[in-house]
Amino acid sequence: MDAIVRTEGLCKSFGSIRALSDISLEIRRGEIFGIIGPDGAGKSTLERIICTLCDYDSGSCVVDGHDAMTDPRSIHRVISYVPAVFSLYSDLTVEENIRFQAEIYGFQYHEDLLSGISTYRQLEPFRKRLAGRLSGGMKQKLAICCAIIHKPDILVLDEVTTGIDTVSRAEIIDMLREVNEKFGTTVILSTPYRMEIRICDRVAKMKAGSITAIGTPDEVLEPDTFNVNTSGSARDTEKIIEVHNLVKTFDSFNAVDDISFDVRRGEVFGFLGANGAGKTTAIKILCGLMAPTSGTATIAGYDIHTQIEQIRHHIGYMGQKAALYPELSVRENMEFFAGIYGIGYFEARKRIREQLEKVGMEEALDRRPDSLPLGWKQRITFAIATIHHPDVLFLDEPTSGVDIDARTRIWEIIREEANRGTTIFITTHNMDEAMYCDRQSIMVNGRIRAMGDLYSLVNSGVATDFYDVFNLITQAYL
Numbered sequence: 410m411d412a413i414v415r416t417e418g419l420c421k422s423f424g425s426i427r428a429l430s431d432i433s434l435e436i437r438r439g440e441i442f443g444i445i446g447p448d449g450a451g452k453s454t455l456e457r458i459i460c461t462l463c464d465y466d467s468g469s470c471v472v473d474g475h476d477a478m479t480d481p482r483s484i485h486r487v488i489s490y491v492p493a494v495f496s497l498y499s500d501l502t503v504e505e506n507i508r509f510q511a512e513i514y515g516f517q518y519h520e521d522l523l524s525g526i527s528t529y530r531q532l533e534p535f536r537k538r539l540a541g542r543l544s545g546g547m548k549q550k551l552a553i554c555c556a557i558i559h560k561p562d563i564l565v566l567d568e569v570t571t572g573i574d575t576v577s578r579a580e581i582i583d584m585l586r587e588v589n590e591k592f593g594t595t596v597i598l599s600t601p602y603r604m605e606i607r608i609c610d611r612v613a614k615m616k617a618g619s620i621t622a623i624g625t626p627d628e629v630l631e632p633d634t635f636n637v638n639t640s641g642s643a644r645d646t647e648k649i650i651e652v653h654n655l656v657k658t659f660d661s662f663n664a665v666d667d668i669s670f671d672v673r674r675g676e677v678f679g680f681l682g683a684n685g686a687g688k689t690t691a692i693k694i695l696c697g698l699m700a701p702t703s704g705t706a707t708i709a710g711y712d713i714h715t716q717i718e719q720i721r722h723h724i725g726y727m728g729q730k731a732a733l734y735p736e737l738s739v740r741e742n743m744e745f746f747a748g749i750y751g752i753g754y755f756e757a758r759k760r761i762r763e764q765l766e767k768v769g770m771e772e773a774l775d776r777r778p779d780s781l782p783l784g785w786k787q788r789i790t791f792a793i794a795t796i797h798h799p800d801v802l803f804l805d806e807p808t809s810g811v812d813i814d815a816r817t818r819i820w821e822i823i824r825e826e827a828n829r830g831t832t833i834f835i836t837t838h839n840m841d842e843a844m845y846c847d848r849q850s851i852m853v854n855g856r857i858r859a860m861g862d863l864y865s866l867v868n869s870g871v872a873t874d875f876y877d878v879f880n881l882i883t884q885a886y887l
């Protein structure tokens with residue numbers, strides 16, 4: 410099979426930072442090729458050079474027989490690029506975006522232009538909706554539809570499913586397979602998710618600007634050696650969270666529809682569901698940020714109706730975006746949040762040292778957050794979220810966009826915290842992580858449809874993996 414992309418000795422620097430160092434690889438025509446590696450490995454730079462969006466310092470890059478440096482226009486006709494950030498026009502409708510892209514490539518728009526792609530049919534009911542009002546998953550489906558409007562020979566995607574729910578991510582993966590099979594398009598994708606890497610024919614693993622391995626996913630991916638080790642957590646029978654018949658109504662719509670559950674001290678509890686299932690609304694109620702329409706709940710013994718201030722002093726929260734002030738150093742960020750929690754100066758200095766040691770970030774103490782990789786920022790945010798020793802820690806997709814190696818370290822930290830007796834209440838769209846929880850619940854349309862040790866369905870042979878568990882339960886109640 411001939412190479413559609415070939416690089417030899419490719420080098421690129423940004424000032425004193427060496428982004429790519431002597432990259433030589435061949436990507437075969439018609440294959441699905443994955444690129445993985447930690448933050449700052451050079452994945453995006455390599456993809457942008459292939460797409461002629463970035464110059465290089467030395468070496469060569471040939472795409473479909475055309476030199477990326479001297480003949481970029483010829484490459485533009487055969488390639489499409491979809492970045493992680495939504496790249497279309499938010500103030501145009503779905504149909505207007507597709508029509509505009511079709512005209513750029515010299516096509517007359519008609520409704521059957523992408524009828525062969527099943528995912529496009531999911532967009533048809535929303536043709537008149539502004540793109541900016543679509544969900545994250547639907548936006549990326551639209552972006553891919555626009556990118557393949559001219560049936561390109563090469564489709565390059567830069568972590569396009571980051572932060573997208575499990576159902577949408579699976580649909581996008583199916584879409585990429587379909588494009589590859591129906592159009593013969595070579596697909597090049599970078600991703601932090603193991604599920605997506607496993608659809609690739611071959612994978613390149615990058616680190617510090619170099620390729621460290623190329624081969625099949627089984628050859629390149631290291632085994633998931635993270636030890637779940639639940640023996641230290643969830644052994645306490647004390648119920649730290651109790652929820653009874655909780656309802657939240659917006660107009661006539663029940664975003665949370667009569668849910669009841671409890672979580673024990675020291676338990677890692679996975680609160681799962683697709684976008685729009687009601688997870689975020691439920692978490693806001695439990696954190697005292699929103700009042701329920703009806704029902705009751707207690708957090709660490711405090712009532713969500715009458716004791717919100719007490720609840721806030723007994724919980725920590727960490728979202729998918731690092732809550733750090735870029736103009737402050739890590740030390741100054743931690744001192745600021747320690748002050749918010751009423752921790753005195755000398756005690757704060759002690760805890761800052763202890764917290765950074767706990768997450769392995771001592772060397773970042775006097776650095777500013779914007780100079781740090783995403784995985785480092787998330788570990789520091791975790792340290793801040795637990796600086797006041799909360800009884801319950803709410804984690805909202807804490808590993809979204811984090812590379813595989815950094816994700817493993819974050820989960821080791823989560824487990825260590827649970828073993829100290831902290832209850833972990835976590836949402837995630839990465840079903841590889843759901844198996845690390847002691848118990849999982851799955852919400853569908855505002856209701857909890859399954860709860861317990863759902864990974865037992867895999868062990869019993871009912872499902873092949875946790876993605877299968879999630880999809881089986883979700884589809885049954887849609």
